[in-house]
Amino acid sequence: MKPALDPAVTRIVGRAARRLRLDRALRMAVRAAVWMLIALVAATAAGTVVPVSAVSPWIAVMAALAAALVAAGVILLTRSDLVAAARTLDLVLHLDERASTAVELGLAARAPTALGPRVIADAAAHLHVVDLRQAIPLRFPKTTWWAPALVALLALWPALVGGLALPGTPAHRAQQVIRREGARLEQFAKTLQARARADRLPLTRRRAPQLRDLGVRLQQERVDRASALARITELSRQLESARQQIDQRLDETGRPPSSPALPSELLRRQALQRQIKQLQELTSRLRQDTSTVSKDVLDRLAAITQEGEATQPAQVRQQLQQARQQLDRGETGAAGESLSQALRMLEGMETLMADREGLESAREELEQSRTAIASGAPGPRASEQGESPPDQAQEPAGPGGREIASQPGAESAPPEGPREGSTAGTGRVDDRLGPPTPRLQAERTPQRVHGVQGEGEVSTSEVIGAGRPGTARTLPQAVSPALVARVDRALERAHIPAQYRALVRRYFERLAQLK
Numbered sequence: 001m002k003p004a005l006d007p008a009v010t011r012i013v014g015r016a017a018r019r020l021r022l023d024r025a026l027r028m029a030v031r032a033a034v035w036m037l038i039a040l041v042a043a044t045a046a047g048t049v050v051p052v053s054a055v056s057p058w059i060a061v062m063a064a065l066a067a068a069l070v071a072a073g074v075i076l077l078t079r080s081d082l083v084a085a086a087r088t089l090d091l092v093l094h095l096d097e098r099a100s101t102a103v104e105l106g107l108a109a110r111a112p113t114a115l116g117p118r119v120i121a122d123a124a125a126h127l128h129v130v131d132l133r134q135a136i137p138l139r140f141p142k143t144t145w146w147a148p149a150l151v152a153l154l155a156l157w158p159a160l161v162g163g164l165a166l167p168g169t170p171a172h173r174a175q176q177v178i179r180r181e182g183a184r185l186e187q188f189a190k191t192l193q194a195r196a197r198a199d200r201l202p203l204t205r206r207r208a209p210q211l212r213d214l215g216v217r218l219q220q221e222r223v224d225r226a227s228a229l230a231r232i233t234e235l236s237r238q239l240e241s242a243r244q245q246i247d248q249r250l251d252e253t254g255r256p257p258s259s260p261a262l263p264s265e266l267l268r269r270q271a272l273q274r275q276i277k278q279l280q281e282l283t284s285r286l287r288q289d290t291s292t293v294s295k296d297v298l299d300r301l302a303a304i305t306q307e308g309e310a311t312q313p314a315q316v317r318q319q320l321q322q323a324r325q326q327l328d329r330g331e332t333g334a335a336g337e338s339l340s341q342a343l344r345m346l347e348g349m350e351t352l353m354a355d356r357e358g359l360e361s362a363r364e365e366l367e368q369s370r371t372a373i374a375s376g377a378p379g380p381r382a383s384e385q386g387e388s389p390p391d392q393a394q395e396p397a398g399p400g401g402r403e404i405a406s407q408p409g410a411e412s413a414p415p416e417g418p419r420e421g422s423t424a425g426t427g428r429v430d431d432r433l434g435p436p437t438p439r440l441q442a443e444r445t446p447q448r449v450h451g452v453q454g455e456g457e458v459s460t461s462e463v464i465g466a467g468r469p470g471t472a473r474t475l476p477q478a479v480s481p482a483l484v485a486r487v488d489r490a491l492e493r494a495h496i497p498a499q500y501r502a503l504v505r506r507y508f509e510r511l512a513q514l515k
Contacts, residue, residue, distance in 0.1 A: 017080035019136045020088060025075035027141050032071035033064035034143050037150035044157055048166050051174035051376065053226030057155040064147060088136070163222020171224075174376050178228045181369040182218025188365050189215055192358060201351060203242055204358035210235060211362055228373050236366045239359050246356045250349065276346050484508045 040055045040063060047054055165171035189212035196205035214235055218228055487508060491501045 013082050014080065016088065016136055017082055017084070019138070020084075021075060021078070021080055023136065023138050025072040026138060028075050029068035029072040030141050030144050030147070032067040034146045034150070036060075036064045036067040037147060037154075041150055041153060044154060045161075047171060047224060048161070048164055049169045049171055051171045051225045053224060054157055054162060055154055057151055060151055060154050064151075162227075163224055170376070174225050174373070175223075177376060178223055178225070178373055179219050181228075181372055182215045184215070185218065185365060185369055186212055186215030188362070192362060196358060199351075199354055201355045201358055203246065203355040204362075207239060207242060207359060207362065210238070211366075225373060229370060232366050232370045232373070236363055236370070239363045239366070243356055243359045243363070246352050246359070250352055250356075276350060279342065279346065484512070 037060055040060045043052065044054045046052055163175070165175050189208050192204060192211065193208035195201070196208055214231060217223070217231070223231075484505065488501060488505060491504060496504075
């Protein structure tokens with residue numbers, strides 16, 4: 001007959017099995033988290049050889065927690081072994097295998113001995129007074145402190161070791177590309193800022209220092225590929241936001257719904273510049289001669305109005321039409337005010353378009369740098385220049401700058417760089433010139449300024465240079481023995497070696513003999 005297992009033994013051994021399983025799950029969770037953090041630290045350290053980004057501490061913590069939960073879940077989902085738990089209790093509580101024997105007898109298919117009930121009762125009596133919290137305590141393993149240490153190492157890695165790369169490795173070559181692109185962005189930002197200052201472009205002038213600072217930081221700071229791409233993307237997003245604001249302001253001024261492609265924008269800006277120049281000439285003519293209105297002024301105003309139908313906002317066209325009507329009525333002053341107001345609108349619109357062009361060119365430069373850094377190869381301009389250092393890189397073109405191409409029929413391309421513009425071009429100007437500016441009616445009166453003759457005594461002196469003998473200012477005197485003795489005492493107090501003291505003594509004795 002099979003002996004029945006005591007319920008107290010089953011309950012205590014089952015609790016011990018669950019406690020052992022929980023302790024094992026805790027240990028495996030800590031071990032999995034530590035190994036995950038070690039792997040992430042190794043991946044971060046590999047950034048000194050290959051261009052990989054450092055692992056964020058928050059990502060490392062989440063990955064370690066996920067690994068710990070998976071490991072603990074696998075252990076907790078396994079079935080408890082009562083025999084193994086009973087053997088652990090025998091070993092910890094020194095029960096002389098009473099618990100394991102009782103569990104084996106209770107789980108056996110048939111009773112191997114007739115003393116089974118007594119063995120089970122004896123085990124129940126010993127297990128009844130057992131405190132499982134003391135017998136099987138839940139403790140963290142000794143390697144638990146590795147987890148916060150590794151997380152702290154990942155947090156301090158960007159400040160201590162971030163950006164370092166071993167020479168000759170792919171990471172070092174990626175850093176060279178980053179520095180080269182930083183130098184190119186800095187040069188482009190200087191050109192962009194100079195152009196914005198000359199053309200009075202407020203938005204471009206405000207964004208150019210940010211582009212220059214980004215280029216300087218990419219050259220001076222230890223930046224890895226991921227950090228450089230993040231900074232470039234952030235600045236590109238800001239430039240795109242500023243460009244969208246300009247587009248919104250242009251739409252508010254009544255920009256016609258034309259194609260937003262770049263060539264049409266360039267042609268439209270050139271047309272605006274030509275109209276601004278023509279309006280300035282008309283305004284100046286009306287201010288000079290307010291008595292009569294010539295037919296040429298009306299014709300030119302009509303031509304400007306007709307030419308700008310596709311590019312001028314509705315408000316500008318309204319002002320030009322109003323000025324034309326006022327000129328027909330002979331109101332020259334009112335027509336000049338209307339033309340001035342239309343001119344201010346066109347100048348503001350041209351400034352916005354120039355700002356948009358500058359921001360767009362800056363964004364294109366950032367996109368080229370981002371592509372070059374992401375691919376690990378220099379940009380198109382850097383490839384043409386070769387592996388030249390950053391200080392010898394050519395200055396990039398400003399916004400709106402285009403490479404000068406040789407025109408059909410021309411013998412050679414015009415010179416570029418410092419000699420640009422030194423030779424005559426092959427283009428032609430379609431603008432009609434206005435009347436010549438009248439000369440000032442004034443006579444030139446030559447004047448001659450007479451000086452004053454110098455007075456007083458003239459004296460010369462010779463400056464004695466180094467290495468040239470001069471006249472002594474003191475008389476030679478003999479050196480007394482007291483001076484020699486005083487020098488000896490001074491040398492002795494200064495702990496000068498004896499051979500040097502003898503040399504100095506002979507010098508002064510020889511000097512005394514010569515005097």
